[in-house]
Each structure stands twice: as C-alpha cells, then as structure tokens.
Amino acid sequence: MSHSPTAVVDRPTEPSGKSKYWSMQVGEVFENFPLTRExxxxCLALFFVFAIEAWEMMIIVYTAPLISQDFQLDAVAQGNLIGxxxxxxLVGALGWGKISDRYGRKRAIAYSLLGYAxxxxxxxxxxxxxxxxxLRFLSGMTAVGMMIVTFAxxxxxxxxxxxxxxxxxLASGWPIGMLLALGVSASLMPYGWRTVIALSSFGGLWAIVIALWVQESPYWLASVGRQEEARKVLAKLSRGAVQLPRECTLLVDQTHQGKHRELFSRDMRRVSYLQIAVNFTFSWGYWGLQTWLPTLLQQRGLSLPQSYSFIAWSAICMIPGYMVASYLTGRLGRKKVLIGFIAAAVVAGYGFANSQSMEMLYLSNFALAFFSLGAWGVWGTWVCELYPTSLRTLGYSWAALAQRIANVIAPTLIGMLVAYGSSFNMTTTIINMFMVATLFLVAFIPETEGKPLH
Structure with a gap:
C-alpha cells in the first residue's frame, strides 16, 4: 500500500477568474488516488460478502440429495428445488439497484445480508x-442484493x-464460499440438512463488519448531494493524502436519472443488450454444469463423497485462475483476457465432455475451473464499468436478472435430460455450447481498462 505524496486538489482553471468555487468529477479524483489500508x-469485508453469497447459492446444491430424500423428490423436482x-x-434482482440508489451501497448490502439470514x-x-x-424463494429475493451491489x-x-x-x-471469494459450503455440508451431513442450512444463515451477521469496515461510495454520496460526506470518505480512504476543500463540488454523470428504461435508451441499449446476453449464456454454461456436477460425476462411477472431493479440488483450482486473471487484466485489458480465458474454458469443456479416462476427466475439469472462474472475475468487474453512476447498480441488476433466468432454466432442463437418460457426453456438450456463444458476444463489448468511472 502506498500514499500519494501530493494531494489531489489541483483547481481547474476558471475562465472568468472571479469565482472561488470549482468542481471536479469524482472519477478524476481517483485517477491519481493512493491505494491504502482502508x-x-x-476488500476483505466485501470479499466475504461474495463468499457468503457463493456459500448460500451452493449449500442448496450440496444438500439437495438429502433434502430430496427427506421430501421424497424425483430428479425433476430436485432441479426445481435448486432453482x-x-x-x-430473478424476482428481486431489479429492485436492489433502486434500493442501492435510494439508501446507499453500504446499507443495501447490509439489508441484503440480514434479509437472507x-x-x-x-x-x-x-x-x-x-x-x-x-422460504428458499424469499431467501433468494433478499440474497441477490449482495451480488448486485458488492462489485459496484x-x-x-x-x-x-x-x-x-x-x-x-474480490471475485475470488466465490471458490472460498464454495469450499466453505462443501466442507460444512460434508462434515455436518450426519446431523441432517436442517443443521447445515441453519448454520449457513449466520453468515448474515457479517452485516456488522460491513457497517464498521466499509466506507460509503463517494460517487453515490456526490450523486445525492451529500458533498461533505463524500469529501470525508475520500480523505479517509486516502488516509489523509487527499483533502478537498469545501469550495470544491464533487460531480458525477447526471445525464441519466437512474431509471430502468434509460438502460435501453439510444446511447446505452447496445451495451445493455450485449451484457445481458453474455450474462445469460455465460451463467448457463457455468451453472448448468455446477448444479448437476455431483450427479454427472456419479454417472462416471464416482461415489458421492468422491464427487465432493472432486468439486473441492475444482474450487481450489479456481483461486489461481482469479489471481492470473487479476494480474493480466491490468496489463492487457478486460476484453483480451476474457476472450482468452473463455476460449481456453471451451477447450477444457470439450475435453471434459469427451474424456476417456479418469485422469483426463480430472485434468480437463481443473482447467475448466481455472479459466471459467478467472473469466467470471474479469466479467464481474467489466459489467459495472460499462455504466455511469446513476445506472451502475441498475445495469448490474439486469446482469443478475439474466444470470438468474439461466440459473432457473438450466438446472430444470438438465434435470430433465438426466431423468430421461441423456448421456454424460451429450449433457456436458450442450452445456459447453453456451460458453461458445459467450465467446462471440464479448468481442463486441467496449474496453474499459484505465478509464475513470462516470
């Protein structure tokens, strides 16, 4: 962590030279901003928000066999349960962007944590x-706020x-959440699925950490006219290196009023349609496999405990995928890294679908985990950068909506394929085609690396 030797308070030239008041875009302040312990x-606080979200989404997948046994559900009903x-x-997604814009980013995350719990x-x-x-439906309505607001x-x-x-x-919290969910599910299985679900609910208490450790967004504060608070947040984030006087008015993009329909206005609709399509195909390609991976692996002869071990190693392989993607995106940009990682994931997915040995099955799946999750980390970053402050969480809410539509449809349809005897190769090939579609769509999205937020 480093401090900037010079505070970012340079005053723009006033043509008239008469007014002592001046203004700066918040994004301009962050162009020469130091990275500090704040x-x-x-990052640590929001990292675990993302881990908690992953935990909550995956815990139902890992406990679904026990729940299905208890409630006597068939494969199709189990898919519906996961969905x-x-x-x-899906229902709650579009509401959380508005909650975030009205009450602030920090409060929205805390409300989401407490509601899901x-x-x-x-x-x-x-x-x-x-x-x-x-109750799982209502849990989803509240938990989705974590996804929509945290990255922005x-x-x-x-x-x-x-x-x-x-x-x-930050996105690497996902495999940590997966591993926690898997570990808790495996270790507490003798005590039943109710114990596992109850324990996972206490993650909502992380809202206390958010309240204590995380600052409110200065972009949001400036957008609602809370200038003094925005200046204080900037000073605290920089640990005193950036001090803006009261004469400075902080600005954000005000060309939009923060309405959902503006996402599909002439200047925004192309990027909105593209990112929605990418979120649908990418989520289908990833989640369609993850929700039924234990069952698909059992088709290849692995026992349920062996399947859990397989998934755990896959989650571990995701972590270096995020690290490599993080390193590369600051040097090559979002688009090149995402295209490269998704292309590699498609190749790995093909190898996974057509593996003829257990060694090839493991190797190709670990490569798939490395590249697909590294790509997800870059994509989560990229989506938020496509929109100005007034539309940022709204845009991400539509991204989450598209993901959730895929999450709802994919487990059910794949459950039907499994129930009606689809082969391992056929099922995984169908899933992989959605990754191929993602690869073509991202090529048309504008690069945002190195550009300030508006």
Missing part, C-alpha cells in the same frame, strides 16, 4: 416441501489503475 479493509432460490433472485434460518425449520420452497460498491472505492486487479481479487 481499501484492504473494504427456487434463483427464481427468488432471516429467511434462510426459517427454511431450516420448514415442515414440508412447499413451505421450504417458498467496491469499484466506486478504488483508484482507476487498481480497479481491475483488485475487483478480480
């Missing part, structure tokens, strides 16, 4: 399948030159 605290939380996320804990005591389904919030705290690498590091 950023590290925020319940995602249907809730309440409904998740209640679901652990559900007496039957219909009640359990409804963190990016709005970071210096321009560190924004890409640091945000990809």
């Amino acid at each position: 950023h590290l605290k925020s 319940a939380m995602f249907i809730g996320m 309440l409904f998740s804990l209640a679901s652990a005591f559900a007496p039957n399948y219909p009640v359990f389904y409804v 919030h963190f990016e709005e705290l970071l210096p321009v030159r560190y924004r890409g690498p640091c945000t990809v590091y």
Whole structure:
C-alpha cells in the first residue's frame, strides 16, 4: 500500500477568474488516488460478502440429495428445488439497484445480508416441501442484493489503475464460499440438512463488519448531494493524502436519472443488450454444469463423497485462475483476457465432455475451473464499468436478472435430460455450447481498462 505524496486538489482553471468555487468529477479524483489500508479493509469485508453469497447459492446444491430424500423428490423436482432460490433472485434482482440508489451501497448490502439470514434460518425449520420452497424463494429475493451491489460498491472505492486487479481479487471469494459450503455440508451431513442450512444463515451477521469496515461510495454520496460526506470518505480512504476543500463540488454523470428504461435508451441499449446476453449464456454454461456436477460425476462411477472431493479440488483450482486473471487484466485489458480465458474454458469443456479416462476427466475439469472462474472475475468487474453512476447498480441488476433466468432454466432442463437418460457426453456438450456463444458476444463489448468511472 502506498500514499500519494501530493494531494489531489489541483483547481481547474476558471475562465472568468472571479469565482472561488470549482468542481471536479469524482472519477478524476481517483485517477491519481493512493491505494491504502482502508481499501484492504473494504476488500476483505466485501470479499466475504461474495463468499457468503457463493456459500448460500451452493449449500442448496450440496444438500439437495438429502433434502430430496427427506421430501421424497424425483430428479425433476430436485432441479426445481435448486432453482427456487434463483427464481427468488430473478424476482428481486431489479429492485436492489433502486434500493442501492435510494439508501446507499453500504446499507443495501447490509439489508441484503440480514434479509437472507432471516429467511434462510426459517427454511431450516420448514415442515414440508412447499413451505421450504417458498422460504428458499424469499431467501433468494433478499440474497441477490449482495451480488448486485458488492462489485459496484467496491469499484466506486478504488483508484482507476487498481480497479481491475483488485475487483478480480474480490471475485475470488466465490471458490472460498464454495469450499466453505462443501466442507460444512460434508462434515455436518450426519446431523441432517436442517443443521447445515441453519448454520449457513449466520453468515448474515457479517452485516456488522460491513457497517464498521466499509466506507460509503463517494460517487453515490456526490450523486445525492451529500458533498461533505463524500469529501470525508475520500480523505479517509486516502488516509489523509487527499483533502478537498469545501469550495470544491464533487460531480458525477447526471445525464441519466437512474431509471430502468434509460438502460435501453439510444446511447446505452447496445451495451445493455450485449451484457445481458453474455450474462445469460455465460451463467448457463457455468451453472448448468455446477448444479448437476455431483450427479454427472456419479454417472462416471464416482461415489458421492468422491464427487465432493472432486468439486473441492475444482474450487481450489479456481483461486489461481482469479489471481492470473487479476494480474493480466491490468496489463492487457478486460476484453483480451476474457476472450482468452473463455476460449481456453471451451477447450477444457470439450475435453471434459469427451474424456476417456479418469485422469483426463480430472485434468480437463481443473482447467475448466481455472479459466471459467478467472473469466467470471474479469466479467464481474467489466459489467459495472460499462455504466455511469446513476445506472451502475441498475445495469448490474439486469446482469443478475439474466444470470438468474439461466440459473432457473438450466438446472430444470438438465434435470430433465438426466431423468430421461441423456448421456454424460451429450449433457456436458450442450452445456459447453453456451460458453461458445459467450465467446462471440464479448468481442463486441467496449474496453474499459484505465478509464475513470462516470
């Protein structure tokens, strides 16, 4: 961590020379901003928000066999059960962008954590399948706020030159959440799925850490006219290196009013349609495999404990994928890294679908985990950078909506394929075609590396 020797308070030239008041874009302030321990605290706090979200999304996948046995569900009903939380996320997605814009990024994340904890804990005591389904649906409606707001919030705290690498590091909370969910599921299975679900609900208490460690976004504060608070946040984030006087008015892009329809206006619709399409195909390609991976692996002769071990090693391989993607995105840009990583994931997916030995199955899946999750880290960063402050969380809410639509459809349709006897090769090949579609779509999205947020 380093401090800037010079505070970013240079006053723009006033043509008239008469007014002592002047203004700066918040994005301009961050162009020469230092990276400090305050950023590290925020990264750690938000990292675990993302890990908690991954935990909550995956815990239902890992406990689904036990829940299905308890409620006597077939493969199609099990797929619907996995999709319940995602249907809730789908319904709640578009609302969280507005909540974030009205109450602030920090409060929105805390509300999301507490809401998911309440409904998740209640679901652990559900007496039957219909009640359990409804509570998982409500848990999804509240939990999706973590996904929509966390990336945008963190990016709005970071210096321009560190924004890409640091945000990809944040995304590596996903495999940590997976490993935690897998470890808890495996170790507490003798105590039943209700114990596992109840324990996972206590992740909502992380809202206390968010309240204590994370600063509110200065972009959002400036957008709602809270100038003094925005200046204080900038001073605290920089640990005193950046001091802006009261005469300086902080500005953000005000050409949009923060309405959903503006995402599809003439100047924004191309990027909005593209990112929505990418989120749908990419999520299908990734989540379609992950939700049924234990079952698909059992088709290849692995026992359930062996399948869990396989998934754990896959999650471990994701972590260096994020690290490499983080290193490369600050040097090569978002587009080149994403295209390269998705192309490699497609090759690995083909090898996984057509593996003829257990060694090839392991090797290709570990490569798939490395490249696909590294790509997800870059993509999560890129989406937020495509929009100005007034549309940033709204744009990400549509990204989450597209992901959740894929998350709802994919487990159900793949469950139908499994139920009707589709082969391992056929099922995984169908999933992999969505990754191929993603590869072509991202080529048309504009590069944002090195550009300030608006």
